[in-house]
Amino acid sequence: METPIIQIRDLGKEFRTANGPVRALQDINLEVDAGEIFGIIGLSGAGKSTLVRCVNYLEVPTEGDVLFEGRSMASMTEKERRATRQSMGMIFQQFNLLAQRNVIRNVCFPLELIGVPKKEARERAMELLRTVGLEERALAYPAQLSGGQKQRVAIARALATNPKVLLCDEATSALDPDTTKQILELLKEINRAMGVTILVITHEMSVIEAICDRVAIIDQSRIAEVGAVSEIFVDPKSAIGRRLIMGxxxxxxxxxxxxxxxxxxxxxxxxxxxxxxxxxxxxxxxxxxxxxxxxxxxxxxxxxxxxxxxxxxxxxxxxxxxxxxxxxxxxxxxxxxx
Amino acid sequence: MKFDATTIQMLRTGIWESFYMTALSSLFAYVIGLPLGVILVVADQDGIHPIPWLQKILGVIINLLRSVPFLILLFIALPLSKIVIGTRIGSPAIIIPLTIAAAPYVARVVESSFRELDAGVIEAAQSMGASTWQIIWKVLLPESKPSLLLGAALAVTTILSYSAMAGFTGGGGLGAIAINYGYYRYEPFLMWISVILLVVMVQVIQEVGTRLSKKGDKRIR
Structure with a gap:
């Protein structure tokens, strides 16, 4: 069997705050296979956003390790981690586009960081904007776009460097149901057409149901259960699983x-x-x-x-x-x- | 007193002196203050490149300099002008104390502009593998540009008003005219003319700053 593209090993994270240490994650063990859409669901405060940031080491875990394509992120230098992040695109709930750059320059941004020549970067950006259906808004600024369009730009930007993994942190939580559906369709299409592994963080069961192959349910800093989405729907084993599914x-x-x-x-x-x-x-x-x-x-x-x-x-x-x-x-x- | 050619010539010189004192001091204050502002944000505990001890020491020094009244600082710094510029009197001499007073102020103004920036945008850049330098050059500075320009209008008008104190140390400019004629020689007419000219200069600087900021801001539809 192929090595999972992401392996999370005994991962834990504790934040030091003014009111003493706060435990965000504990004993997390997960494996994400190349090419799948993997969901992580939990209520707010369960630690899921911290977990996704540990995957690309935006948050450095206090215990354990993350292996990306079998390579330990913990033992990498900061420079190696930055290089690894270029293989992991990320999109966010609030889109996080550069407000002073137009659409095409936003998509060019990650290419600029690695020194791709301007002309080449522009061509690649246009290609991606076609993929997300926004080529005619290439010269618009983020303030002129709707939420759904902004997320499309963010997706194009995240894919610019041809990443193997796309991390989605509550990517549809700021969008209305129709737009959510369109964005989820787009993610599914990207997964199918480009073979990009997608890790979806959400608090909505409907998102998991719509696109995920497998899901991990996270509750109070720990993984409550992991399995195929179809199995967990039929027979959730954990109390939190039943609660999320039954509402x-x-x-x-x-x-x-x-x-x-x-x-x-x-x-x-x-x-x-x-x-x-x-x-x-x-x-x-x-x-x-x-x-x-x-x-x-x-x-x-x-x-x-x-x-x-x-x-x-x-x-x-x-x-x-x-x-x-x-x-x-x-x-x-x-x-x-x- | 008569409003003759000599007076007009004096006022023109005053405007020019106020202008170049302010412009040069602002330039030097930004050359020093802008990088300091960057360090205040970037090296912060939760910044993108935390160096808490440096950030704290810098913060203390800036507060210290900012708490010295400018008139006092002016006299303290004049020996330094003697060393750097070669004289402790006249308009050029005041550029050194003005810069010393303005740089920490600029650092704080710049810092507050950077702090307005949404942390999510910086996080996005980090997720793409951007280095600290790349984040400073390609995210922090360009994304804060409208706010930095508004801050610059604020800083430059403040520096202009400080420059008016040059009169106390034999410097020139409109402030000196107002003090020399209005305060020492009881000629309120010339004093008021100088003050009005200063007001006009402040208005122009503020207006230019506001317009540049708005014009360049892509967040406005």
Whole structure:
């Protein structure tokens, strides 16, 4: 097997503040494979932004190491680290464009840093602006662009030096839902067409769902769980995972737990299939849907739904038997679990 | 007193002397103060190249110089003018104390311009592998340009008003005319003319600074 492009080894980070040390990251171990889109999700303050800055050593970790293509960042000199950063583009929530430079000169900026001749840099920049669909705004200044356009410029700029990895720190958090969708599509396209490995930091499950292959959930400075996005959606193991996927519904459902309930798992059958309606019609018994978290991931229904079974035992049994017969996975939900 | 050709000639010389004292002192003050301002920001604890001891010492020296009243500094620094320029009287002699007084002021003005800059932009440059020098030359200075120009208008008008004290040490300029005629010889008319001319100079400098700053600022649509 190929060496993962990024290996995070026993990484920890402690900030020294006026109020004593603050632990931002602890025992982080992650591997990102070349060519994948890897997501890191967590609530604000979980440490995800610090983690992405440790990957390119903008923040120097206090423990552990990061290996980029097998080379230890910890043992590099500052100069070597700067050279390594040129293989890792980064985009930000607030875009961070140079306000006094126009679009094309922003995209040329990283090329200028490594001494690429001006003409060559301009040609490369125009090519990238075509990729992100902004060639006709090459002479505009950032103040004249919308948020989505600014992020496109930032993406073009981050890709100028042909990096192997693109780090995205909450890259869509300042954008509206439509623009978010477009930017995510663009990232996916860049990953597919250029083979750039993408590391996405976000607090939104919808971002992970839209583009990521694998995801790590980070909670209180530690990794809570890591896995394929489809697996974690079906069956989140950690409390924080359930909370992120179910959202607030998980809490509301607590109130209804007196009656016998089951969790129905959607593990990828056709999303067009009306599972619950069929079940109700077949069993001639009403069920009470307490909460549902299902997503249509590339035409497959993924997720889960908790339903309260009918009060009379016979009807309840009919529902159970129906689910078994059509091979829909389910499990009984106990008093204290969701 | 009559407003004759001699008076006009004296005022013209005054304007010229005020102008070159201010211009040269401002130039030297920026040659010294701009790099100091860069160090104050870059070498800061959270700066892009932290050298906290240097930053702190520099901060103390700047505060020290800035707390000495200019009139006092003027007299203290005159022996230095004697060494550097060869005389301790007249307009050229005051350029040395003016520069010493203005450089730390310029350093602080420049520092505040740099601090206005969004830290995210510097972080972006770092993420692209920019070195400290590259960040200073390609990010810090050009991105702060509009603010630096506004700061320059502030610094130059301050230096102009300081230069008016040259009169006390045998220097020239409009300030000297105002002091010599208005204060020592009770000729308020000439004093007011000089003051009005100084006001006009300040207005012009400020206006030029503001316009250059606005014109060059690409953040304005």
């Amino acid at each position: 607030e519904a998980a809490h509301q459902a607590e109130a209804f737990k007196q009656q016998r309930s089951i969790r129905i798992i959607f593990d990828g059958r056709e999303s067009a299939e009306p599972v619950i309606s069929n079940m109700v019609l077949a069993c001639n018994a009403p069920v009470n849907i307490m909460y549902a978290a299902t997503r249509d991931i590339q035409g497959k229904a993924m997720g889960q739904m908790v339903v309260q079974l009918p009060e009379d035992a016979a009807s309840a049994e009919r529902v159970i038997r129906y689910l078994r017969s059509v091979r829909i996975p389910y499990e009984e939900v106990g008093e204290n679990e969701i």
